[in-house]
Amino acid sequence: MWTSTLSLEPSRVVITRLLGRVWRGAYFTSFAPLRVENLPRQTLPASNWVRVRNTLAGISGSDLQLVFANIDPRVAIAALPEYGRIAPGREVVGEVIEVGEDVRQLHVGDRVALQYPFNCRAAGVHPVCRSCASGNYALCEQISFPGPLPIGSGWSEELLVPEQQLFRLPASIDDEQAVLLEPAAVALHAILRRLPLPGERVLIIGAGTVGLLTIKLLRALAPHAEISVQARHTFQVEQATRMGADSIIYPQKRYQDAERVTGARLVRGLPGNQVLAGGYDIIFDTVGTKRTLHDALRWSRASAALVLVGNSLHPMHIDLTPIWHRELALLGSSAHGLEEWPAGSGTLRSTYALVVEMVERGELRLDRLVTHRFAFNEYRQALLAAMNKAESQAIKVVFDFTRTPASTVPNVRAARRPAPAPARASARSMDSGVTKPPSSALLRVKGHFADVTSVDESDPDETDEE
């Protein structure tokens, strides 16, 4: 099956990053982190595992950071042993095509979405860690897991995981909505880290998929909040306005815009040193660069909260003094899990389930955000479209596995038969459909990438919005 992995050894990341500054084709070579290869199908590794045939899989900002080697190997997360090899594509919807004999909740034919990441309950670890015990699987404290790890990913024809990692989708959610369930859950989890009160001024930095979904969710959950959005591109301004933003902060004159919208006073010291006296009550930063965090700290009024959603994988040199002087709260937000909802009720609900219920009640629409679909063999074009939003005007770019030639995706029923013997001697090129000998560099760049140079290079540390 065609699958992809990200190998993040420091030497690979550093070389790719350096070469990428002068030649963007470096990100698609055999020494780059991304590896796309055709591996033999494997049998289910345990009786509680499930085989999913993927239908749609999104490209997230986090995926792009790693594909384009936008990571410093000195950051804390890079010290974790399993960070060296990551399966990209956590936004995925698919169909269950095989279940192990001890699978209890899922059946062949069920449509499912992945609940990333792997965690104690999925791995069968006993006792589970404190985070997993409370349902916050994204905060799992296990450093490594005994037993098999998930096989495949969203950017893969098939995905093999324990059933505990899958969320069964109701018929009311179609595939295009379902592939946005994960980013919607990311946005909902972030909002519930600090739910705005009526009349509070809220800023969302970034108008990518998560930023736009944050607007939509805030409109439903905090209808009396005043919502500003900092958008980078014109088409994002249009989307943010359509989804209910009250005002737009433009990058070029963002301090003046923030002053005008909040009614704060813009104060200037030495050249380049400016800060708002007053400002926002809550800021959701869905970009997460040094620049956005720097601005957010200076646009926050006393006792404000900054919810950090988009994340940088670089150590930052940054002025933190507003945190002390204004008693700001910095709140990290990571993926999703269980939420206390309604707030204060003591009732814990799955973030995914809450999003689905909001869609079913008509409080949240997940359509019209998928702007680009690519077959999986067009992965380079897909990644470049997602990376270069100024040109592509992409909101959500997805891999559409129904566009992949049928011969590369096994028939649903065929998967219920015992898996075929490993066939290492045959690896087909996705570009040509021709059978070729196996090669570790099967999809090595063959020629010049005319479109690679169009990647936005305005800020090498700013991959894009989540």
Ligand SMILES: [Zn+2]
């Ligand atoms: Zn855990």
